Amino acid sequence: MTCFYCGGNMADSTTTHFTEVNGHYIIIKNVPCHKCTQCGEVVFSGSVVERLEQITEQLEKALTEVAIVNYSAA
Numbered sequence: 781m782t783c784f785y786c787g788g789n790m791a792d793s794t795t796t797h798f799t800e801v802n803g804h805y806i807i808i809k810n811v812p813c814h815k816c817t818q819c820g821e822v823v824f825s826g827s828v829v830e831r832l833e834q835i836t837e838q839l840e841k842a843l844t845e846v847a848i849v850n851y852s853a854a
């Protein structure tokens with residue numbers, strides 16, 4: 781797998797995913813990803829994207845303005 785932007789190598793890594801939905805700030809830590817060793821571009825696999833959407837939907841219903849969760853524990 782090579783980077784879409786710079787053509788560098790993509791290595792397995794983890795990242796912190798940040799998103800804002802309807803005024804809720806959702807931070808998901810330790811998300812598995814592929815990260816470019818040259819430019820740092822992050823790509824998620826399809827199953828991870830689905831899981832992130834599920835977690836975001838769940839947290840959107842929570843009444844907290846800021847939610848910080850661990851990917852593996854969510």
Ligand SMILES: [Zn+2]
Nearest residue numbers: 783786816819
């Ligand atoms: Zn790159």
